[in-house]
Amino acid sequence: MRMFRWMCGVTRKDKIRNYYIRGRVKVTEVSAKMQERRINWYGHVIRSEADYIGNRVMEMHVDGRRRRGRPKLSWRDRLKEDLEDKGLRREDAMDRARWKRLARNSDPI
Template sequence: MRMLRWSAGVTKLDKIRNEYLRGTFKVADIKEKLAEKRLRWYGHVMRRDEEHPVRKALNLSIPKRGPGRPPSTLLGTINKDMSKAGLNAETTQDRSSWRLRSRRADPK
């Protein structure tokens, strides 16, 4: 956001909201962009063969932890992103469909 504010010549004292600046420059929110990149990577990995090391690493079991909130995992975050976007794992095999449905972050 600092770079956008600098480009626009706006400071925090001007009290202009970040959403307005992102809309002016047609830049997506960073959360949406990160989710898009994670889904893009996940589709790439899932199209590889079953014996590929990265694909095997996704199926590794997670050891039990002590008390407290368990840390979030990459696969858990990807599953949340997929449910938000209305995608499922079978869609990853069709590259053009996956690409069309997983890319949403760039405003028009």
């Protein structure tokens, strides 16, 4: 966000919210782009062969206990939320062009 503020000639002292600056430079939130990249990577892994290391890691279960306290959200849990948010299913990933189109979080115009 610093770079966008610098591009617009705005400082934190001006008290202009990030939302307005993102609209001015026509970019979407970083979290939305991260969601898009997670979904695209998942589609790539699903379409690959069964012995691909990404598929083996997706099915892997690690024994042991986590630390005390609230558990950190795992990549798989975050992906599940992303897929529910977008309304995507595992079967949709087989059509690459459609998958990429559905996963896209477009930049504002």
